[in-house]
Amino acid sequence: MNDNKFVKLIREKLSGHKVAVPDDLWAKISSQLPATVVWYKRGYVRAIAAIVLLLLVVASFVYRDCCTLVSPSSPHEVVAEETIDATEIIEIDNTDISPVVASQEEANSKVEDTPIYVAASSSCCDVDDADDGIAVEEVVVEEEKATHSLLADNQERVSIADTSLAVVNADAPLVAYDTQDEDIVFDDAAVEYIKHKHSLGSKPSQFFSFDATTSGMRTVITPFDYRCGGKGELTFNHKMPLTVRALFEKRFGRWGIGVGVSYTYMVSEYAMSNKVRVGTQQLHYVGIPIHASFEIARVNKFSFYTALGAQMDINTAGLHSESPESYIYECKDEIPFRDEKLQFSAQLRLGAAFEVIEHFDIFVEPTLGYYFDSNSFVRNIWSDKPLNCSLGFGVRAWF
């Protein structure tokens, strides 16, 4: 009988041979398998849910019935009100505008018992004659819109009838309107003050922000071939990475461009199935993020925005710390390394900010990021789960 025949007979005899498996073997196997992740606990599902919820909140503010801020249907619609102290002084910016009145007496003499709120067109501020002050192109006086009322001895209510109008408070040394003739002046600083208070107008156009981001990703990734005196595979259990970031952003209207620097710290546990190696991996990254942002809406002290950007991360240090149970612990308890490959990523953020005090916000940013394959030998959560989500919290200072 030739060898081929011999081999064929042996294979046929043993091909269907099976042995009864112990009852407890499956329990031992299943206990070491990654836990089943129900769909609603998956990180990216939660991130998408957070983004959708945020969009719904934004939409509910933007499209609510009263006091629309996006596009007032009527130029005479009251969009904001504020109660200010009667004696509150707002400094007049005299660099751009001629002094509107020389004195409070002049202002009082110009305004009698007449409506004090004036709806002006968006093309106000045309200067016809510097000597006469600033002339408003269109002026509509609505007596019914006049809501000047003396609430208390030291309080007055100032209402804004349009998003681009001149605000008048006759009893405060801010501005004087003479609605009886065509010489109308207004205080630009007062307008800006009121607009800013109600988030209607301009704000400082740049800010610094600082935030920390943590990811909800945690995974067990195997196998990874590791040859150290023989074949072996390392199993990694990646912990949640932590990122802190400092960012500078310049706003151009609703759009903005930002650049910054970030630091990311990652920890993973690794083990070889035969326990030749067991230990902890630490990675340190410095990143340079850039992004373009767009402010979706601003409501009172809340603002909602989205940002799309990219980031380059540089591995500054890495360390494998062997556990005492590792076979190589006695001869090599720590193995430093550094990955020279650059890590690039793209990120989409949806954020909500709240103005705590003037020019100071706190914000939260759900972020969806994709980390491109860097063809690196280093295993981390970016290489093993390129698409991931994170949640950032931070503070922002405008200047």
Add this chain to the structure above:
Amino acid sequence: MHPDSEQKLVEACLHHDCTAQRALYNRYAPYMLSMALRYVTDADTAQDIVQEAFIKVFTSLNQYAGKGSLEGWIRRILVNVALESLRRNNVHFDSIDSDEVLQIAETNESVIERLSADDLMEIISTLPTGFRTVFNMYAIEGYSHKEIAQELGIQESSSRSQYLRAKSLIQKKLEELK
């Protein structure tokens, strides 16, 4: 198993479906345990090999590209795990210098055909570890001598020699059973 149903089973396992994982385990575990017992004679060690192999199957199932049968892919994983187990137990697959082969009479096909699978397993288990490993890999798993040499870190000629010696020993046993 039908290719379509096998593919569905794999996809379900990739989604960590416990039922699918158990089904795959039930399907292949008895054959894998038999295979492990051909490499190691100790039952506990064979179960450890099967356990470790299935963990690797489930955690690296995303690397199964669908080319070739799933069973074949699982068998290769188990062979690797079995060899790793032998190395951990300081089994050395030493080279053999001479090509000396025991001269025995050719075995009749009918002897093998009358033999039960359990008896054949018993005969294989009596072989020295090195001979048994090479015999399993060449005669049953279908590795070439070149592949066996690379896996075990021996010469290709040594793989051939060890296989022939294993075959001779098996044939001698079969003659004794006549």
